[in-house]
Amino acid sequence: MSQVVKTRGPGARPPAAAPAAPRTPAARTARRTAVLHWIAVHALGVAAALFFVLPFVFVLLTSLMSGQQALTRDLVPDTWEWHNYVRVFETPGFLTWWRNTLLYAGLGTVLTVVSSVPVAYALARFRFRGSRLALMLVISMMMLPPQVVVIPMYLFWAKQLDLSGSLWPLIIPMAFGDAFSIFLLRQFLLTIPSEYLDAARVDGCGELRTLVRVVLPMAKPGIAAVALFQFFAAWNDYFGPQIYASENPAAWTLSYGLESFKGAHHTDWNLTMAATVLVMAPVILVFFFAQKAFVEGVTLTGVKG
Amino acid sequence: MAAPTLRSKRRRSALRTAAFLSPWLIGFGVFFAYPMVSTVYFSFMRYDGFQPPSFNGLANWTYVFRDYPMFWPALRNTLWLVVVMTACRVVFGLGVGLLITKIKTGAGVFRTLFYLPYLAPPVAATLAFVFLLNPGTGPVNSVLEGLGVPAPAWFTDAAWSKPALTMLAVWGVGDLMVIFMAALLDVPKEQYEAAELDGASALQRFRFVTLPNIAPIVMFAVVTGIIQAMQYYTQPLVAGKVASGVIGGSGQSFEPGYPDKSTLTLPQLVYNLGFQRFDYGAACATALVLFALAMAFTALLMRRRGGLVQAGD
Numbered sequence: 221m222s223q224v225v226k227t228r229g230p231g232a233r234p235p236a237a238a239p240a241a242p243r244t245p246a247a248r249t250a251r252r253t254a255v256l257h258w259i260a261v262h263a264l265g266v267a268a269a270l271f272f273v274l275p276f277v278f279v280l281l282t283s284l285m286s287g288q289q290a291l292t293r294d295l296v297p298d299t300w301e302w303h304n305y306v307r308v309f310e311t312p313g314f315l316t317w318w319r320n321t322l323l324y325a326g327l328g329t330v331l332t333v334v335s336s337v338p339v340a341y342a343l344a345r346f347r348f349r350g351s352r353l354a355l356m357l358v359i360s361m362m363m364l365p366p367q368v369v370v371i372p373m374y375l376f377w378a379k380q381l382d383l384s385g386s387l388w389p390l391i392i393p394m395a396f397g398d399a400f401s402i403f404l405l406r407q408f409l410l411t412i413p414s415e416y417l418d419a420a421r422v423d424g425c426g427e428l429r430t431l432v433r434v435v436l437p438m439a440k441p442g443i444a445a446v447a448l449f450q451f452f453a454a455w456n457d458y459f460g461p462q463i464y465a466s467e468n469p470a471a472w473t474l475s476y477g478l479e480s481f482k483g484a485h486h487t488d489w490n491l492t493m494a495a496t497v498l499v500m501a502p503v504i505l506v507f508f509f510a511q512k513a514f515v516e517g518v519t520l521t522g523v524k525g
Numbered sequence: 526m527a528a529p530t531l532r533s534k535r536r537r538s539a540l541r542t543a544a545f546l547s548p549w550l551i552g553f554g555v556f557f558a559y560p561m562v563s564t565v566y567f568s569f570m571r572y573d574g575f576q577p578p579s580f581n582g583l584a585n586w587t588y589v590f591r592d593y594p595m596f597w598p599a600l601r602n603t604l605w606l607v608v609v610m611t612a613c614r615v616v617f618g619l620g621v622g623l624l625i626t627k628i629k630t631g632a633g634v635f636r637t638l639f640y641l642p643y644l645a646p647p648v649a650a651t652l653a654f655v656f657l658l659n660p661g662t663g664p665v666n667s668v669l670e671g672l673g674v675p676a677p678a679w680f681t682d683a684a685w686s687k688p689a690l691t692m693l694a695v696w697g698v699g700d701l702m703v704i705f706m707a708a709l710l711d712v713p714k715e716q717y718e719a720a721e722l723d724g725a726s727a728l729q730r731f732r733f734v735t736l737p738n739i740a741p742i743v744m745f746a747v748v749t750g751i752i753q754a755m756q757y758y759t760q761p762l763v764a765g766k767v768a769s770g771v772i773g774g775s776g777q778s779f780e781p782g783y784p785d786k787s788t789l790t791l792p793q794l795v796y797n798l799g800f801q802r803f804d805y806g807a808a809c810a811t812a813l814v815l816f817a818l819a820m821a822f823t824a825l826l827m828r829r830r831g832g833l834v835q836a837g838d
Binding site for chain 2: 258261262264265268269271272273275276278279282291292293295335336338339341342343346348354356357358359360361363364365366367368369370371372373374375376379393395396397402427452455456458459462463474475476478479482483486489492493496499500503504507511
């Protein structure tokens with residue numbers, strides 16, 4: 221991120237149009253234009269920031285109101301009800317949803333990375349007949365709406381393996397490569413200069429050793445991006461748990477349970493907003509710790525190529 | 526003597542390739558090829574999950590296209606979202622991307638703030654927006670009425686539910702912002718300087734320097750936006766459920782599309798037909814319509830010059 225945009229230090233002045241002291245009227249006009257430009261841009265920036273941030277602020281403020289006040293038009297809590305968050309955690313099932321979500325997101329992410337890296341490496345580096353076709357198929361799988369194949373998949377997991385009512389139908393497939401992760405990793409691996417790989421080969425490394433010793437350490441940013449995306453995708457997934465876990469509340473995830481939380485507390489907007497904050501917060505925390513990898517990943521899927 | 530070694534070398538490299546690809550080869554077969562074939566098969570079958578499937582010709586297809594009351598509203602809504610939501614996201618994403626490249630003071634803070642909503646989990650973000658846009662007591666309408674602007678009923682009015690969803694999608698425009706920002710910074714500075722020397726106005730510089738340079742990225746954003754809009758599922762479903770006040774978790778009885786089928790989208794039909802009406806045949810027929818649309822746009826994406834698929838080394 222920081223290499224992409226060169227930010228000036230805090231308190232940087234608007235650029236002066238003329239390096240010399242603005243003695244001439246023309247230079248003064250230019251300088252005034254630059255100042256006005258700076259003000260206009262930053263005013264727009266503040267307006268946009270309000271649009272992006274205010275929803276979070278209102279949600280947070282409502283989550284701290286009393287139940288009655290949350291039903292009024294007030295924007296700021298009269299009394300700050302921090303206890304609301306305790307009550308959310310005390311809701312039956314909430315901790316189970318947390319545990320299930322962590323299992324789905326955590327185990328799923330590990331499986332995805334382990335199974336996708338070798339595939340991506342082969343697609344990026346090996347020359348073989350059908351490699352282009354394989355890549356096309358990966359992209360097709362990536363673009364496939366999950367609803368297209370859900371009927372046979374559900375019948376497969378529910379009727380043949382009797383695994384509905386759990387998250388396993390969502391976790392197990394991740395051990396067999398995820399199309400989006402394969403694609404993103406491939407794009408990343410292409411950016412590693414092939415001289416490194418040739419050098420490893422000259423030193424007598426086999427492909428597997430080259431992958432583990434040379435490629436993996438260099439691919440850390442790409443792997444981090446894939447892991448983050450996969451973690452967030454599982455965290456945010458609603459359709460998957462709806463299909464496979466809805467019949468069994470003990471298998472619900474946060475994203476799925478949150479909606480039912482609203483159903484069960486349908487007039488308690490304060491509690492619902494507190495639960496909403498608790499579902500959003502971990503994602504945003506993870507983002508702050510891994511901002512660079514994440515933004516690199518977003519850029520990689522679109523721009524490189 | 527040379528031939529056998531060459532052949533064994535080839536065989537070894539083929540084996541090696543297969544070994545590296547093996548997780549995906551299995552995944553492709555079990556989670557893509559098999560269910561695709563199976564979906565086509567069931568689309569010509571009568572099947573409710575209890576009675577064994579039986580062939581019923583084109584009955585599922587005629588049912589979906591002619592008699593299923595949700596198909597055409599869903600297709601219309603999906604097309605509405607494909608056009609309006611995609612256009613709004615691309616224009617807004619480009620605008621915010623441009624803005625962030627012009628901001629000199631505190632750019633890092635602005636960038637993070639603009640990006641955050643993209644991370645909000647869809648169910649949580651949708652719940653938040655249904656609350657914020659709640660016509661009775663929501664803060665947005667309180668502000669609008671304070672300003673004397675007539676406030677719409679948003680998620681509870683069929684005419685305003687899709688604009689409200691579009692606003693939610695525009696709020697999470699951070700992904701496009703980052704992509705546009707990177708593209709804008711890649712435009713060669715010399716071209717701007719040359720245009721300025723020629724006396725081009727700011728608008729002309731945007732039109733004749735910026736746009737041609739970032740055209741491939743705009744195209745990418747449009748096509749991926751279309752694909753995302755076609756898959757739009759969680760937000761409209763949750764918005765409809767929450768705004769209608771459905772109580773209870775699994776909501777099996779909930780008829781999607783509230784209010785008045787206005788938030789119905791194509792992917793929701795597969796759920797409605799398959800898991801609420803237990804008509805797997807018609808659900809598979811609908812799934813194939815969705816598949817055809819998704820693949821048509823994916824083909825467009827892959828044909829783009831210098832596109833998504835980068836040639837190997």
